Amino acid sequence: MAITEDAPPGADARDPARPSGRQPGVEGRRLSSPLVLTLILVLAVLAQSPIRGALGSPLMQSWMTVFVAVTVQALPFLVLGVLLSAAIAVFVPPSFFARALPRHPALAVPVAGVAGAVLPGCECASVPVAGALVRRGVTPAAALAFLLSAPAINPIVLTATAVAFPRNPEMVLARFLASLLVACAMGWLWQRLGRTDWLRPSAHGAHEGATKGETFWNSVRHDTVHAGGFLVLGAMAAATLKAATPATWLRTAAGNPLFSVLALAALAVLLSICSEADAFVAASLTQFSPTAKLVFLVVGPMIDLKLFAMQAGTFGRAFAFRFAPTTFALAVTGAVLTGTVLL
Amino acid sequence: MNRQSQTAVLFLLGATLLHAGTTGLYLRYVKAGLRPLLLAAGAALIATALATAWYERRRHRKTAAGRSPAGHGTEVDHAHPSHPEPRVSWLLLLPLLALILVAPPALGSYSALRSGTALQKPYGYGRMPAADPAPLSVVDYASRAAYGHGRSLHGRTVRVTGFLALDRSGTPYLVRMALNCCAADAQPVKIALTGELPPVLRPDAWLEVTGTYTPRLTRDPVNNGPVPYLKVASARPVPVPHDPYDETWNN
Numbered sequence: 001m002a003i004t005e006d007a008p009p010g011a012d013a014r015d016p017a018r019p020s021g022r023q024p025g026v027e028g029r030r031l032s033s034p035l036v037l038t039l040i041l042v043l044a045v046l047a048q049s050p051i052r053g054a055l056g057s058p059l060m061q062s063w064m065t066v067f068v069a070v071t072v073q074a075l076p077f078l079v080l081g082v083l084l085s086a087a088i089a090v091f092v093p094p095s096f097f098a099r100a101l102p103r104h105p106a107l108a109v110p111v112a113g114v115a116g117a118v119l120p121g122c123e124c125a126s127v128p129v130a131g132a133l134v135r136r137g138v139t140p141a142a143a144l145a146f147l148l149s150a151p152a153i154n155p156i157v158l159t160a161t162a163v164a165f166p167r168n169p170e171m172v173l174a175r176f177l178a179s180l181l182v183a184c185a186m187g188w189l190w191q192r193l194g195r196t197d198w199l200r201p202s203a204h205g206a207h208e209g210a211t212k213g214e215t216f217w218n219s220v221r222h223d224t225v226h227a228g229g230f231l232v233l234g235a236m237a238a239a240t241l242k243a244a245t246p247a248t249w250l251r252t253a254a255g256n257p258l259f260s261v262l263a264l265a266a267l268a269v270l271l272s273i274c275s276e277a278d279a280f281v282a283a284s285l286t287q288f289s290p291t292a293k294l295v296f297l298v299v300g301p302m303i304d305l306k307l308f309a310m311q312a313g314t315f316g317r318a319f320a321f322r323f324a325p326t327t328f329a330l331a332v333t334g335a336v337l338t339g340t341v342l343l
Numbered sequence: 344m345n346r347q348s349q350t351a352v353l354f355l356l357g358a359t360l361l362h363a364g365t366t367g368l369y370l371r372y373v374k375a376g377l378r379p380l381l382l383a384a385g386a387a388l389i390a391t392a393l394a395t396a397w398y399e400r401r402r403h404r405k406t407a408a409g410r411s412p413a414g415h416g417t418e419v420d421h422a423h424p425s426h427p428e429p430r431v432s433w434l435l436l437l438p439l440l441a442l443i444l445v446a447p448p449a450l451g452s453y454s455a456l457r458s459g460t461a462l463q464k465p466y467g468y469g470r471m472p473a474a475d476p477a478p479l480s481v482v483d484y485a486s487r488a489a490y491g492h493g494r495s496l497h498g499r500t501v502r503v504t505g506f507l508a509l510d511r512s513g514t515p516y517l518v519r520m521a522l523n524c525c526a527a528d529a530q531p532v533k534i535a536l537t538g539e540l541p542p543v544l545r546p547d548a549w550l551e552v553t554g555t556y557t558p559r560l561t562r563d564p565v566n567n568g569p570v571p572y573l574k575v576a577s578a579r580p581v582p583v584p585h586d587p588y589d590e591t592w593n594n
Contacts, residue, residue: 033348037436044440052445058453065447069372069526071438075360076377076384083387160523163592166466210402217394222429224391225349228356229431232438242527251566277524280592284461284530287566313431 059243067239070306073274074124074231079224081125085132086219090212094137105139109187112142113180116150123151123275123301124231124310128223131314140199145187148327151275151301152179161297164279168290170342171297178298178338182331189326200316230313234306238272241305254287264292265332268300275301291339298335303327344432350395352435357388359442368442370586371449373525449587450529452508452546455518459566461530464490476500476553481519482532482589488556488571496556503534503573504551504581507544510564515544517552517573522588529588535561538575551581 044051055064101108119126130147134140151157153176165171253263264285273281278300282293303324312320344352363369364381373381441447465486471477479487479501487495505517508531515536520529538554552575559572 033344034351037344037348037351040436041440044444048444055445055447058451061447062450062454064441064445065372065450066527068438068441068447072360072363072369072381072442073373073377073525073527075356076380079384079387080380213394214398217391217398220391221346221349221353221395224353224388225344225432225435226429229429229434232434233431235438238527271527273528274524277528280523281528281530284463286463286568313429 063239063243066242067235070235070238070272071232074235074306075228077124077274078128078227078231081128082220082223082227084119084125085128085223086216088129088132088136089219090216092136097133097136097138101138101142105141105191106188108139108142109145109191110180110184112138113145113149113183113187116146116148116183117153117155119150119154123304123307124227126150127307127310127314128227131223134199134315139191140194140196141187141191144190144323145183148186148302149180149183152176152183152298157275157279157301160276161279164283168343171290171294174294174338174342175297177342178294178335179301181338182298182302182327182334185330185334186327189330198316198319198322200319227310227313230309231306234272234304234309237305237309238270241270250285251287254285254292257289257292260288260292261295261332261336264288264296265299265328268296269304269328271300272304272306273300290343291336294339294343295332295335298338299328299331302331344430346395346399349432350392350399352432352439353388353395354392355439356435357385357390357392359439360385360388363442367585368446370588371447371526374522374588374590375586377524449583450520450526451506452518454529455506455508455516455520455531455533456510457565458530460485460533460563460568460570461521462486462489462532462568462570468495471495471499476502478502480589480591481505481517481534482521482591484573485532485534485569485571488534488573489560489569493556493558493571500553500555500576501573502551502553504549504584505534506547506549508533509544509546515540516570517550519589520587521592522590523592526588532589533563533570535559535570535572536575537572539577540575541578549581549583550578552578 055061101111116126119129126147129150130143133143133146158172158176161175162169162172250263250267253259264282268278271281278297282296285293285296308320308324311323315323360381363372364378364385369378369381462482462485468487468491469483472479477499481503484496484501484503487493503517505519508516508518510516516533517536518531518533520526520531522529536552537557537559541550552573554573554575554577557572557574561570561572562568563570
């Protein structure tokens with residue numbers, strides 16, 4: 001509560017003065033955003049009690065709790081990813097990636113896929129990092145393989161999977177193999193069919209600063225507010241679906257092998273659970289077959305509502321609308337194949 | 344949203360994360376283990392805000408000293424159309440306001456009744472606490488009763504803390520949400536209550552229940568999971584615990 005009362009006046013006093021002095025032409029035409037921001041904050045503080053009253057129903061409360069929880073849980077990983085991607089963009093020369101990755105794109109894909117194992121974090125961190133890799137001249141096919149494999153095969157996630165499935169250690173192996181397989185397949189597919197004009201051209205020229213430090217912080221600021229906005233969008237969608245879908249339909253789906261696979265694949269997309277926690281949720285879906293659970297574990301870290309929003313923000317909508325359904329289809333197929341062989 | 348507003352939002356967001364991380368508010372939404380990360384992220388956001396403000400100031404001072412204001416104005420106009428500042432960032436205000444103004448409570452009976460019990464067969468059972476009545480968590484009692492056939496519970500009085508949930512027929516459950524990462528993956532573990540219950544039962548009220556094991560077992564209507572019974576001898580209302588979730592499965 002202390003924050004509410006102190007901060008808005010501070011933001012108020014510091015902000016509106018400058019832009020009006022600096023760019024009178026632009027600010028004269030539309031409302032200046034610091035002014036809008038201040039108004040929103042002041043109005044929200046004044047209207048606290050009606051807002052709280054309107055949000056008092058159990059449905060709205062659980063919606064908000066899930067929404068805030070998804071955002072709060074993902075923000076640290078997003079910040080980590082953004083710091084890392086800014087560091088790559090500013091301090092790692094493009095020649096490093098040219099030397100580290102095999103020259104031939106078909107070989108670079110699996111190398112980048114396995115390299116995903118070193119990024120400890122969940123999917124929110126991997127989106128900005130993959131964006132930075134593309135901007136740094138890494139072939140998109142390799143960067144996309146990294147984007148898909150990193151959240152699923154890093155040691156933290158695999159350990160969590162082992163803990164969640166104490167009696168089925170083969171689940172860990174199956175998850176690792178299936179995720180790597182699908183990530184590489186997507187990379188190769190992109191290399192054959194992908195077109196660079198689907199990717200939004202990098203807009204980072206506008207953020208070049210006078211010094212490396214300025215460029216670094218500019219990129220951190222821009223990526224945080226940008227990807228953060230999309231994260232909030234995804235969190236809202238996930239909270240809505242969690243609040244709206246009745247859990248009973250899962251029980252009906254569990255009986256049929258085909259439906260059970262599709263149901264858990266859809267659930268993974270809709271719930272948007274952090275990849276470090278999804279194994280526990282999968283383990284609790286006791287009425288489903290191991291293969292269906294594996295599908296849940298492979299699809300979730302690669303594509304879900306939160307990720308889709310962030311991918312659309314980072315790489316552009318034209319990319320996301322093609323990439324997301326293909327990833328979904330390949331992830332389901334890859335997981336079912338691995339599941340039939342291993343589980 | 345221009346840079347000044349972005350600076351303000353980043354600063355507020357960082358301060359909110361620090362506030363939530365230092366006061367224990369974060370325990371309503373995420374697991375306890377995430378605290379260092381939350382504090383680090385809050386500090387990083389504040390650092391970003393400060394760095395942006397500092398560079399803006401320096402740039403402003405440089406242009407004021409070096410070039411005429413008109414020259415700078417055309418430069419900004421030139422930079423803007425090529426790369427507008429992201430409009431989607433306004434959405435960042437929503438979690439900020441939700442956390443500061445509303446601070447929604449931890450998940451309660453509404454969510455608990457919508458999902459099935461997450462009880463699973465445990466590795467083994469720890470020693471029963473020596474104290475009488477023995478303090479047990481909801482998860483501990485439920486797994487001993489459902490999977491250990493109550494062997495370790497015979498002849499013992501136990502004390503369990505959780506919140507109340509009443510299903511449509513009015514059956515009271517004592518529930519604790521088990522959490523793995525954040526509230527989005529929280530799942531309930533339920534114990535059905537029988538015996539000497541308080542006359543007025545209010546959903547979401549936290550209770551400390553003292554009672555004994557009874558072999559009766561029912562099935563959760565949502566996922567057919569086992570829900571053991573507890574025979575209540577006495578129940579008293581308690582405040583919401585510091586960490587409202589059960590995190591035994593995190594280790």
